[in-house]
Amino acid sequence: MSLPTFTFLTTAEEVADVFADQIRGKNVLITGTSINGIGLEAARVLAKYANLVIITGYNSERLKLSEEAVKKEVPGANIRQLVLDLSSLTAVRKAAVEVNAYPEPLHVLINNAAAAVGEFKLTEDGLETQMATDHISPFLLTKLLAPKLLSAGSASYIPRVVNVSSDTQALGSGVNLNTVAHPDPEKYSMFDAYCQAKSANVLFAIELSKRSEGKINAYSLHPGTIFTNIMKKKETEATLIAGGVLTSDGRPNTDQMQWKTLAQGAATTVAAAFDPRLESKPGAFLWDSVEANDKIAPHNSDPETAVKLWIITEGIIGEPFTF
Template sequence: MCVLILVWKVVIRCKPDMKGTVRYLAGIAGQSGYGSKSTAEQVTEHCSSLPPNLTAIVTGATSGIGAETARVLAKRGVRIVIPARDLRKAAQVKENIQKEHPKAEIIILEIDLSSFASIKKFCSEFLFLGLPLNILINNAGKFSQKLEFSEDKFEMTFATNYLGHFLLTELLLEKMIETATQTGVQGRIVNVSSVIHGWVNKDHFSFNRMLQPKYYNATRAYAQSKLANIMHANEIARQIKERNANVTINAVHPGIVKTGIIRDHKGVITDSLFFVASKLLKSTSQGASTTCYVALNSKTEGMSGRYFVDCNESRCSTLANDDSEAHKLWKQTRALIHKRLRAN
């Protein structure tokens, strides 16, 4: 029952007006021509004439919307690099993609996104390959039910979802700018966030408390990390623009995707409730659509520092749009990471 309530709260708070809720449930297309029911394949079907030799790094590609994102990008001819902690799962994803698309080029490299040392090692190994880097999709997500800490002694959800992707982006950004300069093809970074970023108010958004909370709430920790993902995208977009570099960065809300949690419920009332819930949830391909749209579609060319929901630009929270808070967070994060890396 708590899952159903959470799903309903997310949808309603994502679409506070009745018109928006109806548009979501009916899958009515927005300005982009796509909506909540659009799939990743549909939003990229006009991307068959992409420049050759594009390379994308997709974190969290061993399952769910990350695996679907990797599959669809590979179908469009993009070389895929899968950073993975579980190499066996990554190998299975690679096998599945190549069964469908035998010519797909999939490279697997080991990473633990909660570990600064592991991220640094991954980036060194990737850069050693001498490949271009056109697309970086920061998709991997962690929802830790209980308080646990990374090897760097930071809260695990925040360390994985935000700190890890912050460092990954920082270590690879110069390569993306270099690739864009050499090829003339705009680089694209996508931070996968969540609509529940809007549940966080300024009073609870304390950098030090997020690193090492005294009182832990799993949903709040997740929401804080996803708010940080948007603020990170906005700040990096500003910095890239100042450099006049041909790279964009945006944040997306993929929607709530169907999982095996909703099944085998008996009773007329329970069955009815979960039937309603299933209509609020997206399929995996629908969940991957906004990421793929922002990463590949020509309609998002030149768009940076934006927030997308259901393949359309949308509004994020006031705090997420606060430039001074975003810059402050970036400075705190960068100082923390560099201090820790020097210590190691």
Template sequence: MSVQTGESAAKALASDIKGKTVIVTGVSPGGFGAETARILALVGAKVVLAGRSLSKIQAAAQAIKEEVPNAELKQLILDLGSQKAVREAAAEVLKYDGPVDVVILNAGVMGTPYAKSPEGLESQLATNHIGNFLFTNLIMPKLLESSAPRVVSASSVGHFWGPFRFDDYGFEDGETYDKWAAYGQSKTANILFAVELAERYKNKLTVFSCHPGEAPTGLFQYMTKEDFEKFGDNFNADGTPKGDWIRTVEECTVTYVAAGFDQSIADKSGSYVKDGKVANEQAAPYALDKESAKKLWDLSEKLVGQTF
């Protein structure tokens, strides 16, 4: 599928999108989630706007309604950093009428200072992986009501910054914390989760992890002067991007639309998608390792205190 923006991709796939109920997480205005929600509503999807900030959800909803007055929207408070909050959000989804057809797990944090979740987990791992793992599994009954359900797990090229640290995923309780290794670990986890989820629900659920691309969004809010110097090949000292690697938000959403709705890749469940295409060769081998994927699933069940 050769398209330039998420909107053009959605229009090309409109017959596969119209009428579908889609949960999009992390819908802060100006980000990937809000733009994905907008273009899906534009072609007739029923969109659930999920995020931890009610004001940001409402702002995204208002912007969509101004463009698409008859858009069918729901709002869902979802704080992925708290397992209690995730359970509350999932309980609300389970009350919805009809199936949930697609979940686009866009929400996440990047390069945050060391912090712990309410359950005592390093916060990037808690938010980027554990919250998504728990939410997806808890709403599985609604997904399986759909005739062709999909889950899209947003990872990043940042998964190359670190494999999953099974022996020390908490960085010695913060003593050896490296925010970029922690981010890399969480993004590797997003890919491993997709691998094992696809395996466990073979022929019932289509799952993709993906790297949507890099665009200046709120995800960059924790970048410091030292970080821009560290990634000097990609940034100028003042934090402005250099080179041709940066894209627009509109361009990056192509991958979410393809992973969520493109029928031509439906038989590649468990794969890594980039630029709207299956791109397993562009993922780190450790991120697609099936044994690691199963091991992470078992650990994740332990960390949420529930088996699925």
């Protein structure tokens, strides 16, 4: 069967329909599945075919709304809610215990959730909020769920981890390894912190694929520029208006860049999770639903940096991530 070439305009639904056979029977966990977000759109289209879609969020009431939204579109969807607060390592551990108690294996883990861009703030663990939510907690969650992912592997199937990064991984100078474990308010800038967190997503996918030695394939991606609920948060909105991404009234600035719809924005996530053409490209970076390693900034493909970030993150969570 010849597979189509995806483009900027491709929707998540179109990708899911192409890979329906690959999605059938699979169990997927997606973090950050709130209304008007690309995580929920990915959950919705995957729920058409998947055996189980686990949706997560830190607010149980909002999670309930997300499940209702999916089931309204896909009445037969098998959705399971998981309360997960990525700003707390204790909460991540608690959620992982719950997932590991599920009877089903886990075929795909999609680290989609991200913190809002905002002023310098520490989590309960003393970590900078964006780096904690976007990288350190997903690293811990992946580590704790790795045995469940590995149990889904077979001679014909390699489990996947998908990190939703951004094109901003190429901006700035990359992750400041000195401040990952020791945040410094003097060196903090909202947008740079976001770029660093997105760089960490790319480095993590590359190093995870390498260390698993073919047992887990990890990918990172740029979903596109999408007007999601995270952009409407007050602090984030002000930053984006100042940067010209949003207009003065908080709407997408179409003069500055091309915007994707939610449906288009979730497409690359679905492709990263299920496109069989990626099996020979572990650690790849995707853009418009296709491999685009040429768009990885040099500081995010440096093997030494990837190893250092891995070791620092292991130190923060207090346990080794081995296979």
